[in-house]
Amino acid sequence: MIAAILRAQLLSMRWSAGVRSGANRGAIFSVLTGVIWYGLWAGAAAAACALALAASASQLHTYLPLAFLGICGYWQIIPVLSASMGAGLDMRKLLLYPVAHGKLFLVEILLRLITGAEMVMVLAGGAMGLLFNRAAGGWSGAPRLAAAVLIFVLFNLLLASGMRSLLERLLTRRKVREALSFFLLMLYVVPRVIMMQSGARPKSLSGMSTAAQALGFPWSAAARAAVPAAGQFEWLALLSLGGWTLIALWFGRTQFERNLRYDVVAAQATPLRAGVSRWQVWKDRLYRVPSLIWRDPLAAIIEKELRSLARTPRFRMVFIMGFTFGLMVWFPALVGRRAGHSAMGSPYFLIVVCVYALTLLGQVTYWNCFGFDRSAAVIYFAAPQPLRKTLVGKNIASLFFIYLEVLILSGVTMALRLSGGWRTVGETLLVVGVCSLYLLALGNISSVHYPRGLRPERVSQGGASGRFQGLIFMLYPLALLPVFLAYLARYAFQSEAVFAMGIAVAAILGGVLYGTAMESAASTAGRRREEILQELSKGEGPMVVE
16 A cells, blocks of 8 residues: 555656756755755764763763753754644545555654654764774673664654644644744743843753653663663663553644644635625735735735735744744844844844745745746736736735834844844845845746745645755745845955945846846746746645645
8 A cells, every 4th residue: 555655656747748847956956955855964973972982971962861852842843843744644635545545654753763763873873883883882782772772763753743743734824823933922022031131041951951861751762771880670661661652643643634634725714704804804914005005016916925925824934933933043042142232133133034925925926936826827928918017016016025024023133132122123125126136037037937826724745846855945045145145245354335336236236137038037937838838737746745
């Protein structure tokens, strides 16, 4: 059964003859991205091997539980922070067949292994170092070490499966995903802001280290089972780890069964209300603002994009993550307390967070602007208006949400006293506009060369084509290079005039690039319209990659 599902997935991914002339080129970019990414994690695995090999017995007993805790935290939390929970089964395409639910659950567990491949590499590297470390028992303790690592991996797979199923249901419920994102932001940021404002600091991490080493936790049990201390019974640690694994099995299987009976479309449906609310009237007026500035068909395209994106669960999720998880990611790196001054953030904090939000919005807007249209994109090629007007309208709608994100982030950072005031806000608005020129230009090219149909109800599905991820990985730093050079010139010459000249030059180059890319994208779309529509209409296999 597993082989049949994998074969169906392979057939769904196979390209039809003549569908795409640049398929091999896209595959090369994907392979290159994978080599770079997993090459970095191979280096991390080698570092874990070296650290485990050089550690003494006391260091192993102190830091090994923390290492297992970090691996478990990364395995479970990073998919949430990246808004992409990896590959999963599309239950609606599998429930029609007489397949045992237990076998489907086994496939789901194997998919979680693929999602956590980085942590498996780090665990393998650390285990190899422990095998050659006499303080850890050496090769004589290989069976004990292998059992501890394998059970810990199984625990994380089962827990990740349950977390994915639970989050899938929570994030598809109306208003729940927004509340969850805001709660996670407050849980992370508020304590740090309080400490920054009051000057209070934890005296040491000894309490955290002691808690992490308690045998009742799965990471500490795995560490004690792998490298038991003198006078301790390794079987007790293995028993504790096995108990946690059984709990994870119960959690993962029950959540998986609930997902089998869960109707995503019904959960996201808008309830019918009698009459028209005042809020709905104001929203309709806001959506019609483009008609006051532009003429049809451009105004109609912009209004359509504003309405459709605002109703799309996937877009709303990414939009909220821009001003929630963006703060969570960059807050500890760029915010600190300067001695003798009031608590203030870095002058570049707001700019960095806004550029991060601009990056997140790209996957559901400009990198793949026809994604949510799917087969309905045929109207853009059949209607009499030139296709460049469609691209311009989609770009303007993207800019609207980009600047709305910037205004929200500006208000949050000013309220928390993390920005440098109105001057920083004005600089951020200018810099984001210049960066948008380059990114929108590249997005127009990618939208016609690497289109991908998106399902709006899947809140954790990536936007750009997997084959285009490698190209983004290489071109994104180049797109931001002109703005970075302007900041570098200001730092080198300590002159605001030099910075203004640098931004002006970057804006001019961005405008030229945008115009050139627009003409290229419009001509390419006209030449490849059948291929684009066929790609946007293509269905997915029994597995979806998010």
